[in-house]
Amino acid sequence: xxxxxxxxxxxxxxxxxxxxxxxxxxxxxxxxxxxxxxxxxxxxxxxxxxxxxxxxxxxxxxxxxxxxxxxxxxxxxxxxxxxxxxxxxxxxxxxxxxxxxxxxxxxxxxxxxxxxxxxxxxxxxxxxxxxxxxxxxxxxxxxxxxxxxxxxxxxxxxxxxxxxxxxxxxxxxxxxxxxxxxxxxxxxxxxxxxxxxxxxxxxxxxxxxxxxxxxxxxxxxxxxxxxxxxxxxxxxxxxxxxxxxxxxxxxxxxxxxxxxxxxxxxxxxxxxxxxxxxxxxxxxxxxxxxxxxxxxxxxxxxxxxxxxxxxxxxxxxxxxxxxxxxxxxxxxxxxxxxxxxxxxxxxxxxxxxxxxxxxxxxxxxxxxxxxxxxxxxxxxxxxxxxxxxxxxxxxxxxxxxxxxxxxxxxxxxxxxxxxxxxxxxxxxxxxxxxxxxxxxxxxxxxxxxxxxxxxxxxxxxxxxxxxxxxxxxxxxxxxxxxxxxxxxxxxxxxxxxxxxxxxxxxxxxxxxxxxxxxxxxxxxxxxxxxx
Amino acid sequence: xxxxxxxxxxxxxxxxxxxxxxxxxxxxxxxxxxxxxxxxxxxxxxxxxxxxxxxxxxxxxxxxxxxxxxxxxxxxxxxxxxxxxxxxxxxxxxxxxxxxxxxxxxxxxxxxxxxxxxxxxxxxxxxxxxxxxxxxxxxxxxxxxxxxxxxxxxxxxxxxxxxxxxxxxxxxxxxxxxxxxxxxxxxxxxxxxxxxxxxxxxxxxxxxxxxxxxxxxxxxxxxxxxxxxxxxxxxxxxxxxxxxxxxx
Numbered sequence: 001x002x003x004x005x006x007x008x009x010x011x012x013x014x015x016x017x018x019x020x021x022x023x024x025x026x027x028x029x030x031x032x033x034x035x036x037x038x039x040x041x042x043x044x045x046x047x048x049x050x051x052x053x054x055x056x057x058x059x060x061x062x063x064x065x066x067x068x069x070x071x072x073x074x075x076x077x078x079x080x081x082x083x084x085x086x087x088x089x090x091x092x093x094x095x096x097x098x099x100x101x102x103x104x105x106x107x108x109x110x111x112x113x114x115x116x117x118x119x120x121x122x123x124x125x126x127x128x129x130x131x132x133x134x135x136x137x138x139x140x141x142x143x144x145x146x147x148x149x150x151x152x153x154x155x156x157x158x159x160x161x162x163x164x165x166x167x168x169x170x171x172x173x174x175x176x177x178x179x180x181x182x183x184x185x186x187x188x189x190x191x192x193x194x195x196x197x198x199x200x201x202x203x204x205x206x207x208x209x210x211x212x213x214x215x216x217x218x219x220x221x222x223x224x225x226x227x228x229x230x231x232x233x234x235x236x237x238x239x240x241x242x243x244x245x246x247x248x249x250x251x252x253x254x255x256x257x258x259x260x261x262x263x264x265x266x267x268x269x270x271x272x273x274x275x276x277x278x279x280x281x282x283x284x285x286x287x288x289x290x291x292x293x294x295x296x297x298x299x300x301x302x303x304x305x306x307x308x309x310x311x312x313x314x315x316x317x318x319x320x321x322x323x324x325x326x327x328x329x330x331x332x333x334x335x336x337x338x339x340x341x342x343x344x345x346x347x348x349x350x351x352x353x354x355x356x357x358x359x360x361x362x363x364x365x366x367x368x369x370x371x372x373x374x375x376x377x378x379x380x381x382x383x384x385x386x387x388x389x390x391x392x393x394x395x396x397x398x399x400x401x402x403x404x405x406x407x408x409x410x411x412x413x414x415x416x417x418x419x420x421x422x423x424x425x426x427x428x429x430x431x432x433x434x435x436x437x438x439x440x441x442x443x444x445x446x447x448x449x450x451x452x453x454x455x456x457x458x459x460x461x462x463x464x465x466x467x468x469x470x471x472x473x474x475x476x477x478x479x480x481x482x483x484x485x486x487x488x489x490x491x492x493x494x495x496x497x498x499x500x501x502x503x504x505x506x507x508x509x510x511x512x513x514x515x516x517x518x519x520x521x522x523x524x525x526x527x528x529x530x531x
Numbered sequence: 532x533x534x535x536x537x538x539x540x541x542x543x544x545x546x547x548x549x550x551x552x553x554x555x556x557x558x559x560x561x562x563x564x565x566x567x568x569x570x571x572x573x574x575x576x577x578x579x580x581x582x583x584x585x586x587x588x589x590x591x592x593x594x595x596x597x598x599x600x601x602x603x604x605x606x607x608x609x610x611x612x613x614x615x616x617x618x619x620x621x622x623x624x625x626x627x628x629x630x631x632x633x634x635x636x637x638x639x640x641x642x643x644x645x646x647x648x649x650x651x652x653x654x655x656x657x658x659x660x661x662x663x664x665x666x667x668x669x670x671x672x673x674x675x676x677x678x679x680x681x682x683x684x685x686x687x688x689x690x691x692x693x694x695x696x697x698x699x700x701x702x703x704x705x706x707x708x709x710x711x712x713x714x715x716x717x718x719x720x721x722x723x724x725x726x727x728x729x730x731x732x733x734x735x736x737x738x739x740x741x742x743x744x745x746x747x748x749x750x751x752x753x754x755x756x757x758x759x760x761x762x763x764x765x766x767x768x769x770x771x772x773x774x775x776x777x778x779x
Contacts, residue, residue: 005718005719005720007719007720007723043543043563044563046561047563073560073561109561111561112561115561127723129719129722131717132719150719153716154716162713163713164713164714164715164716166715166716166718169718169719169720171719214549214552217552249552289753291549291558292547439547440547442545442546442547443545444545527543527545527546527563529546529561529562529563530560530561
């Protein structure tokens, strides 16, 4: 094996999402001599980005004061909010909670926003490399993170090298910014390696699914923001829907399910599809077509679950850290702000030490602390959640208590316990099933490469999980990556790795925590358009 | 010897093509664009010839807006020595494209022009053949094998009946089929180096090309949705179903 190529920078940033790109821009704005490299596993900037998204513009304003003069391609001022509770056939309008009052905000495509940020970063001298996956972190002789190693390209399924094999290079840097988004695999390992989560609650998550629809003219109200709770989820499940009206013919439709659901038979994808068939939603969509669609886990733990955000040689920023504000259903402004704090901290101190305290004291931390009790309040069901939320909102988070979070994977009940029955309707809107939805995600992956979803103890699948939980991976995965098939020696789990949309749900919700998501070859995965 | 390679910017092959709501074209807003896959194979073939010491320089050529620089830079990162972008806002039809290449051939005097057999957007499969005709040089299309010896190219072609082997005198035009090679991965340090390789821009007007518009596209529309199939229990049911549709 030839000596591995190496490139050196002051800063390497893993992930070209809003946090990573904002961090790069801030670093170069304040210190043009600082060398900055951004690594992105998607084939193009924005292709793995999926978000609602309604954003608060203040953080963007702080980063790029003149941004309104040349706004991102999809950027619609919020006009009107609607908040409802659905029953199977009815819709009850509720007062809009203050957290989701969107006056002054913008409906954007976060993917398009990132694709718009990237050339601005490049113009400042940032080097951005899409199509390259950071496979592991480099650790120096003192145990500090010293950069990242890019995954090899051209490795066959059996591990042998194909003729076009290309060894990944090392990118060494004085500081590594982990900006991988929710449940990044390097961030997860860093949290374990440096025991960053010993003093916080377990991180909790949701699964967001989204489709961008093209509709006949005359149905939309550009700037309208609709949220709902209730059906098709029952009282015990946290989650809800969003419909954002972009322009005369396009709406973003999505559904978020808390991954702390208990029923192993529950299928999040099906809940989303059911919602689209509610009598108040279906007429909007019928006859339209899906432009793009996909899914992504969302970090929901907030203040209590925030791990220590610094370790020797690296910092966690954005959703990799867990800065999303769940009650607001917004993470972009927090991600950008946390990136600015991280960039400033590095330029002033030249060490990661002290970043954690600085971020907690910053606007990012203050915002999370204020709403810390809202999400866990829903552990007792939707009505209790709404009541506690109202109290916490009135008292502006000054309650003397902090409710705790529980790990999502521990929430699953056994399959033999009383299983909920779902009051579902028959449906005819696309996509027909999960495989068709993968088609809208336009996933691309060379099948002849090692499977990037590792089951660490394969025996558990059939010997324990099948009886205890009936293999919930076959249901919670929104892309049908996991299938139970009849093999020569009885049933087994088949992994359709090429379907994977990189949402990370399996890594989170697997009850035994034996599924490990790692990056496939750079450039593999979904090719989202304007999600 | 110089080798000229065409790189067309097209909607990536993984992208689900969407027709604009007004039927005026294909939606490209927020859509991933790539090098036409056949052109990538053409570049790989040219690079292998140069690496075998049979050529000194590989020049990649793009025709289109400044956005095409992205694909040319990828070509440079794969290993091309320099790039030429012929700048135009209008999409060219194959004859005009061939005429642009002829002008560049006259300037650069390459020993070989390697093009993809067709582009995956318009599927014309004409440019290479037209270039050979107006240049007055041999052509070997649909190449799945290519070797150079003593001023000649031996080309294995994929034809309906099987494989055909041709020998052509150089200079010549060769167009590539899918099985010619597997293009290499771009290495990260090479992307950085590619930023410093020469990329020459030539305005279309400078070349004095006759547009050669042979056809006009009047409308785009989505293919009709396939209706859902039905499951039948028996052969008699199938016969009845076919009869009721007038198919039997």
